[in-house]
Amino acid sequence: MRTMANRIVFMGTPEFALPSLKSLIDSSYEVVAVYTQPDRKAGRGQKVTWSPLKKLAASHGLQVIQPQSLREPRETELLRSLAPDIIVVAAFGQLLSKEVLDLPPYRCLNIHPSLLPRHRGPSPIITAILQGDEVTGVSIMLMDASLDTGPILRQREIAISGDDTAGSLGDKLAQLSAELLLETLPLWFEGRIKPQPQDHSLATYSKRVTTADAQIDWRLSALEIWRRVRAFNPWPVCYTWYQGRRLKIWEAIPILKGSDGEVGKVIALTSDFPTPVGVVTGDGVLGLCQVQIEGKRRMSAAEFIRGQREFLGYLLQT
DSSP states (O other), X not given: OOSOXXXXXXXXXXXXXXXXXXHHHTSSSEEEEEEOOOOEEETTTTEEEOOHHHHHHHHTTOOEEOOSOTTSHHHHHHHHHTOOSEXXXXXXXXXXXXXXXXXXXXXXXXXXXXXXXXXXXXXXXXXHHHTTOSXXXXXXXXXXXXXXXXXXXXXXXXXXXXXXXXXXXXXXXXXXXXXXXXXXXXXXXXXXXXXXXXXXXXXXXXXOOOGGGGBOOTTSBHHHHHHHHHHTTTTTOOEEEXXXXXXXXXXXXXXXXXXXXXXXXXXXXXXXXXXXXXXXXXBSEEEEEEEEXXXXXXXXXXXXXXXXXXXXXXBOOO
């Protein structure tokens, strides 16, 4: 057996994968190809856009491969021709067949942004905030035929602060992933890591998020809505409806005291709070800090109500 492996195929798509790929590019390992999802149309003009990973790979002259499905025989043969020692996966977006999983001598490793077996599935960062977790982390695991069920090679923990959004927490976990990957690879190549099976009885799951999930139900508690505001920032962004237009809530604070107002009613807050306006919820008041009405830019709630006097006292739908 070789004592050192260095031919790496990297698979990923979103920004979360960028620090890990960059760390490999800057290392002594040879990245022989980067796999990412096919180009998509995006924006009002529906222009074809490259994934963040494709942009990084192309800027370093790396071979970029964008299969519709890795399960097609010709794609498997192309991958085999690259002779990777190991495949590293970070939010690629496709399940790998057993043939692909068994192809490299040092197997396929997956970087997952949670402390497995907690929050398996496609939205672990969002779910950790929604659930009010105080800590989360990164797991590097051996991939098997099921989703996020393989044995763990290494994990690292990080605290979730009350200021964290899915965006800020994702950035922290992405950087942590890159650091942990470079620490893990030499230990794995040298046979110094014994994979630890997951305790499947402790598994929890994160579901795929849609825009509909971000609509606010004011009957929920202020604490729960606040978590949703943070979890759905920067996407899909929590929203409510005001005069027939979508009003996005980018930042908010929970005010854990009761109010006699009707659920969904917009009320004025005293100078004791960092924002002058809040909404009555099923339990407590949610202070609105930064909002965005459809067709306009983001702005503070204070600035918004200066141009929307009728907002105070308005009843938002539940």
